[in-house]
Amino acid sequence: MTAHSAHTIAGATPSFWREKAGEFLADWLAVGGLALLLIIVLAALAAPLIAPQNPYDLAQLDVLDARLPPGSAAGDGKTFLLGSDEQGRDLLSAILYGLRISLGVGALSTLIALGLGGVVGLWSAYRGGRWDAVIMRVVDLQLSFPAILIALVLLAALGQGIGKIIAALVTVQWAYYARTVRGTALAEKGKDYIAAAQGLALPTHRVLLGHLLPNCLPPLIVVASVQVAHAIALEATLSFLGLGLPITEPSLGLLIANGYQYLLSGKYWVSFFPGVALLLTIVSINLVADRLRDVLNPRLAR
Amino acid sequence: MIAFLLRRSAQSLLVLLAMSVLVFVGVYLIGNPVDILISSQADQAERERAIAALGLDRPLWSQYAHFVGGALHGDLGRSFAHGVPALELILARMPATMELAFVAMLLAVGLGIPLGLWAGLKPDGFASRLIMTGSILGFSLPTFWVGLMLIMVFAVFLGWLPSNGRGETVQWLGVSWSVLTLDGWAHLILPAINLALFKLSLLIRLTRAGVREALVTDYVKFARAKGLSARRIVGVHVLKNIMIPIVTVIGLEFGSVVAFAVVTESVFAWPGMGKLLIDSINVLDRPVIVAYLMVIVLLFVLINLVVDLAYSALDPRVRLGAAGGTP
Numbered sequence: 001m002t003a004h005s006a007h008t009i010a011g012a013t014p015s016f017w018r019e020k021a022g023e024f025l026a027d028w029l030a031v032g033g034l035a036l037l038l039i040i041v042l043a044a045l046a047a048p049l050i051a052p053q054n055p056y057d058l059a060q061l062d063v064l065d066a067r068l069p070p071g072s073a074a075g076d077g078k079t080f081l082l083g084s085d086e087q088g089r090d091l092l093s094a095i096l097y098g099l100r101i102s103l104g105v106g107a108l109s110t111l112i113a114l115g116l117g118g119v120v121g122l123w124s125a126y127r128g129g130r131w132d133a134v135i136m137r138v139v140d141l142q143l144s145f146p147a148i149l150i151a152l153v154l155l156a157a158l159g160q161g162i163g164k165i166i167a168a169l170v171t172v173q174w175a176y177y178a179r180t181v182r183g184t185a186l187a188e189k190g191k192d193y194i195a196a197a198q199g200l201a202l203p204t205h206r207v208l209l210g211h212l213l214p215n216c217l218p219p220l221i222v223v224a225s226v227q228v229a230h231a232i233a234l235e236a237t238l239s240f241l242g243l244g245l246p247i248t249e250p251s252l253g254l255l256i257a258n259g260y261q262y263l264l265s266g267k268y269w270v271s272f273f274p275g276v277a278l279l280l281t282i283v284s285i286n287l288v289a290d291r292l293r294d295v296l297n298p299r300l301a302r
Numbered sequence: 303m304i305a306f307l308l309r310r311s312a313q314s315l316l317v318l319l320a321m322s323v324l325v326f327v328g329v330y331l332i333g334n335p336v337d338i339l340i341s342s343q344a345d346q347a348e349r350e351r352a353i354a355a356l357g358l359d360r361p362l363w364s365q366y367a368h369f370v371g372g373a374l375h376g377d378l379g380r381s382f383a384h385g386v387p388a389l390e391l392i393l394a395r396m397p398a399t400m401e402l403a404f405v406a407m408l409l410a411v412g413l414g415i416p417l418g419l420w421a422g423l424k425p426d427g428f429a430s431r432l433i434m435t436g437s438i439l440g441f442s443l444p445t446f447w448v449g450l451m452l453i454m455v456f457a458v459f460l461g462w463l464p465s466n467g468r469g470e471t472v473q474w475l476g477v478s479w480s481v482l483t484l485d486g487w488a489h490l491i492l493p494a495i496n497l498a499l500f501k502l503s504l505l506i507r508l509t510r511a512g513v514r515e516a517l518v519t520d521y522v523k524f525a526r527a528k529g530l531s532a533r534r535i536v537g538v539h540v541l542k543n544i545m546i547p548i549v550t551v552i553g554l555e556f557g558s559v560v561a562f563a564v565v566t567e568s569v570f571a572w573p574g575m576g577k578l579l580i581d582s583i584n585v586l587d588r589p590v591i592v593a594y595l596m597v598i599v600l601l602f603v604l605i606n607l608v609v610d611l612a613y614s615a616l617d618p619r620v621r622l623g624a625a626g627g628t629p
Contacts, residue, residue, distance in 0.1 A: 141317065145602060146561040149595075153325065156583045156591055233444045240446045241568055241580055256447060260569075264465065268454050275447040282442040290438070 020218075023295045033287025040281050044099035051093035052078055055250075070269050083269035085258060091269065094255055095277045101251040102278070105162065106232035109169035114224050116170065117177025122208050122216065124178065125185035136182065139175040147172040147234060155243045165244050169231050180223045184216040218296040225289035229282045236278055252278045310610060314603040321599045322373070325592055326366050369592070378596060379589030383582070388593035392575050396597075397477045398468060399567070399574030403559045405490060406497035411552060414502045418509025423536065425514065433506060440503030445562060449496040449569035456492060464489050466571035493570040497563060501555055508551060512544030519543075546613070553609035557602045 025031055043050065070083040070091075082091040124135045142150070154168040188194065189212065197211045236253030238244035240260075245251050250258075252274045259270025353359045360368070372378060378389045421430040457465035468489055471478035480486030516522055517540065525539045564576035571577065575594060582590040 141320075144606060145599075146558040148564065149561045149598065152564065152579070152583070153591075153595060229442070236444055237446055237565055241565065243580075243583060253444075253446075256450065260450060263450060263454055264458060266458055268458070271447075271450050272454070275444070275450065278444060278447065279442060282444070283439070286438060286442050 020295050024291055027291050027294075030287055030291030033284045033291075036280060037284040037288060040099065040277075040284065041103065043096060044103050047093075047096040047100055051090075051096045053090050053093045055089045055094040055097055069267075070273075082273045085255075085270050086262070091255075091273055094250065095252070095274050098250055098252045098255050098274060099277060099281070101162075101245065101249055102232055102235060102253070103281070105166060105169070105235050105245075105251065106228050109166045109173065109231050109235075110224055110228045112166070113170045113173035113227070114177050114220065117174035118181050118213070118216075118220060119208075120174065121178035121181030122185050122212055125182040125189060126204070126208055126212065132182075135178065139179050142175045143179070147230070148237065151234060151238060152241075152243065155238060160243065160246045162245060162249055165235060165238065168238075169234060172234070173227055173231065176223055176227060177220065180219050181216050184219050185212055188212060188215050222289065222293045222296050225285065225292050229285040229289065232278070232285075233282055252281075310607055314607055317603055318596075318599060322370065322596060323366070325595045325599075326369060327362070373596065378593035381582075381587055381590050383585050383587040383590070388589040389597075391578065391590060392593050392597050395573060395575040395578050397479065398572060399560060399563050399576060401480060402490065402493055402497060402566070402572060402574060403556065403563055405494040407501065407552070407556055407559055409494055409498040410501035410505055413498075414505025415509050415548070417502075418506040419513055419536070419541075421506065422510040422513025422517070425510075434510070437503040437506045440499050440506075443499065445496060445500060445565050446569050448499060449493070449566055452492045452496055453569070463492055465492075468573060493566050493572050496569070497559060497566045500562070501559060504551070504555065505548070508548060509544065512547060513540055516540045516543050550609055550613055553605060553612060557598075557605045560601065561598065 048054070078090070082095070084090055085094065120135060124132045151168045151172050154171060155164065158164040158167065194207065194211060197207045202210070235244055235251060236256070239251050239253030240257045242257065245254055247254065255274035256271045256278070259267070259272070259274070262270050350359075369379065376389060377387065380386065381388045381391055384391055417433050421433045424430050453465045456463045466489075468478075468480045468486060471480050471483065471486055473479075480490050521543075522535060522539050525535045530539075561576075563572075563574055564579055566572065567574045567577040568580050575597070578590065579594045581587075582594070
């Protein structure tokens with residue numbers, strides 16, 4: 001019981017989160033972004049149920065339906081609302097399935113990077129000294145190079161594949177979390193509740209994860225919300241360049257790349273609509289992230 | 303000052319060495335280059351000759367030692383695909399990239415600072431809201447897709463501008479330039495806009511935030527109380543104080559513009575070193591990949607050094623010793 005009341009003093013309590021949620025919902029633009037994001041995520045999750053066809057089932061594809069403009073009727077009487085690609089695949093279905101991959105890769109890599117960077121940052125701040133200096137040097141060095149460059153080199157070394165692109169995205173992102181958590185943890189570490197937890201002779205991992213971590217969460221959430229959008233955009237870019245996902249797992253970036261060659265002959269829809277889906281996803285996440293930053297930033301609170 | 307310069311240079315060299323090991327080991331993990339570079343129809347003797355000629359039969363550390371020894375003489379290996387020195391290949395493509403990056407940066411600075419100033423001075427106006435919404439969009443739009451849309455609208459539907467290549471170039475100082483011909487500009491402008499968009503949004507936001515912070519400071523209030531004109535307050539008291547972070551960011555972002563040119567060059571088939579990198583990765587032309595990365599790392603290290611020096615020159619509060627220590 002004492003262990004729990006120790007960290008309620010610092011503020012990361014259920015009532016703190018309830019209050020912040022209220023502040024978040026006061027901004028209609030952010031609420032709109034959140035609603036759009038929920039719709040997109042639901043549509044991606046429900047893709048097998050709501051998509052007009054299964055874009056990977058070759059039996060459902062007809063080459064005679066290839067590259068039809070939006071609104072055309074397919075051979076079997078269905079309508080291609082957003083047109084079809086070079087294999088006669090319904091673009092709307094391809095986009096819905098592509099969203100699953102884009103969102104999945106983005107979310108998974110963000111979660112892993114968050115966990116990894118968070119733990120490293122916490123530990124670095126808690127231990128201090130030489131290890132802290134070494135870790136932060138590595139973080140500084142990595143952050144002085146653009147993410148896309150590091151990801152390109154990694155993928156050049158690792159090759160293609162869904163696991164490899166997640167590994168590359170995690171490597172690119174962990175440093176942001178490590179730096180953010182370390183900054184907050186350094187400030188929190190000197191507070192009384194940490195001293196109290198240490199006084200109870202709790203094991204280090206309990207002090208770190210049970211007491212320090214909950215109070216470092218707000219800035220971590222802000223960074224994660226921005227980074228998830230970056231991860232999705234980066235994956236799309238790498239896939240577009242032909243270095244990300246293999247053709248068997250067509251994310252939005254790969255769909256856009258497929259349409260590139262038809263763009264010059266005026267068949268815009270093959271690239272255009274997957275891009276719109278990507279854009280809506282990233283904008284909705286950014287709107288939410290923008291509001292989260294305002295709500296959770298202690299400097300703007302008072 | 304000299305001690306600072308020496309310490310910073312030593313740091314830079316260390317970074318360069320560390321990156322060279324990482325890059326080398328990383329790139330040499332790629333599959334088995336023998337299978338890719340040598341025709342499958344070659345007989346055993348031919349294969350062995352080719353392996354020896356490319357130096358692939360030696361152990362990794364020996365290949366690395368050879369690589370570093372060569373690098374110190376400006377020799378970063380010979381391109382597998384083109385058969386010419388990798389560094390020569392990179393340097394031949396560099397002007398195209400630099401030209402693109404400079405024009406993009408000029409666009410971003412030339413538009414970003416005035417727009418950000420406007421948005422910061424009149425935060426509630428309609429134009430300011432439009433500018434800020436635009437900057438969120440600029441952050442959210444994936445560069446490669448914007449490039450495609452620019453091609454779609456201006457090259458395909460309107461037919462105003464060409465969609466790929468550098469156009470007509472003029473030789474000057476032994477290098478071809480597109481900025482010196484009208485046709486070159488027609489080819490340059492779309493990729494430059496594409497590359498500038500992200501940095502434009504960044505500069506708008508940065509300038510706006512700086513202006514809003516500066517407007518509530520005591521020195522601006524005092525300048526107002528003295529009855530100075532609005533033009534003088536903005537031009538001298540506000541702008542001068544927000545220029546320090548902006549100049550730093552411009553410097554640091556230039557490196558990132560060069561790196562992001564990889565994407566824009568691929569979309570617009572701009573024959574710069576970014577496109578060369580992607581082509582080389584696709585055919586696993588390792589010496590070119592390694593040479594590109596070494597050139598980029600060197601560029602970044604130089605930019606960081608220059609920005610550090612510029613920062614301490616611009617802001618007298620920054621002591622050189624502090625700038626070189628831990629942040």
